Amino acid sequence: MVASIPGTDFLTSALNVISQSLLIPVIVLLLIFVVYAVITLGGLISEYTSRKKVPVTKIRDIIDDISTAESSQELLKIIDSAEISSMQKKILADLAKRENLNSKQRGALARRLIENEEDKVEKALEKTDIVTRIGPTLGLMGTLIPMGPGLAALGSGDINTLAQAIIVAFDTTVVGIAAGAVAYVVSKIRSRWYDQYLANLDALSDAVLGFYEN
Template sequence: MLSFFGDTFIADAMNIISQSLSIPVLIILLIIVVLSLFLLGEVIAEYFKNKNHKVRDTRDMMWAINNAPSIDEVKSIIKNSNIPSNQKVILSEIANSSTMKKSSREALARRLVEVEEERVDKTLNKTDVITRVGPTLGLMGTLIPMGPGLAALGAGDINTLASSLTIAFNTTIVGIGSGALCYVLGKIRKQWCDKALADLDALSDAVLDYME
């Protein structure tokens, strides 16, 4: 008898905990949908902003830096280039370090590039988190309403069952859809970021070589 009451208490406690998560899960899924659409807009904006930048542009810029008559001309080349603004800031800081010793300039350049890599990682983490969390919350949103739904089925309450199933299907679609969208966005963005970091490495080396 004591064991029966203990089992009942545990089952009731688990039911209360699971049902109390219903609203938070739905709210977080709604936030994830908004964030996914926001990230989609960011990726589209990045595409139109950087679509005209080609590998030959980086090559031509490196030639221009190597053939520049002065460090001021190097700074002008950087300022007037069509590379992303954050890369302009990094290259300009490297160019401004011309009065430093060689080892200090190289250490500064490495650190600036590392900071940019950290920024890129934070950007990519946004889509990675949603890719993993979205489907998980979608599954939670599917299973949580099934308890009351099955209880309603046993009591012959078809309306409650239909409502629970609707919530379950909607959360599944939202969770998996958001995760799939962010997975694709993350893959696309990673390709762009890898290319941008490779260009930044090459350009920073060109600026450092010029100041030797």
């Protein structure tokens, strides 16, 4: 006869109540995640169609034009006519207009403006990164939570309850992995786009700073 440790039944019952009470929140979060993943995928397609593709050769040409500019007004015209994003133009124009600043002050401003863009990029990728990591975890939780009552029902011969538990377990697993996979793809593609955006902005801002140092 196996001796029962006092309080074990209470603790295991409490754990069971807690785990079973998490099933509904897990399912709700999974539904939110999969809806968000679909919306984000649509946003990625829309962003792709409207995105300015700026090859390295074009950045090289813009830098060459900046290096040959003879005045700040001409520099502003080059920035305004450049085939880059409106936000990049705004940042570069802001640097070009700061004629009252010395080189160190202008460099500090450039770093801060670029850091602000990096913060925006991190914030844009943060949500999809969360879904990438948490989606499969919620799917695993949705798999394990209903299996406890399902196995208990199997012990009493209730096949229907076990079948329902298995259906819920498989559905939550599929939804969690699907949401995580879509979010991962979106995050990777956007990360590559934003890295190129920041690299171009950094190169062009250095060119503008170099214009005032000459």
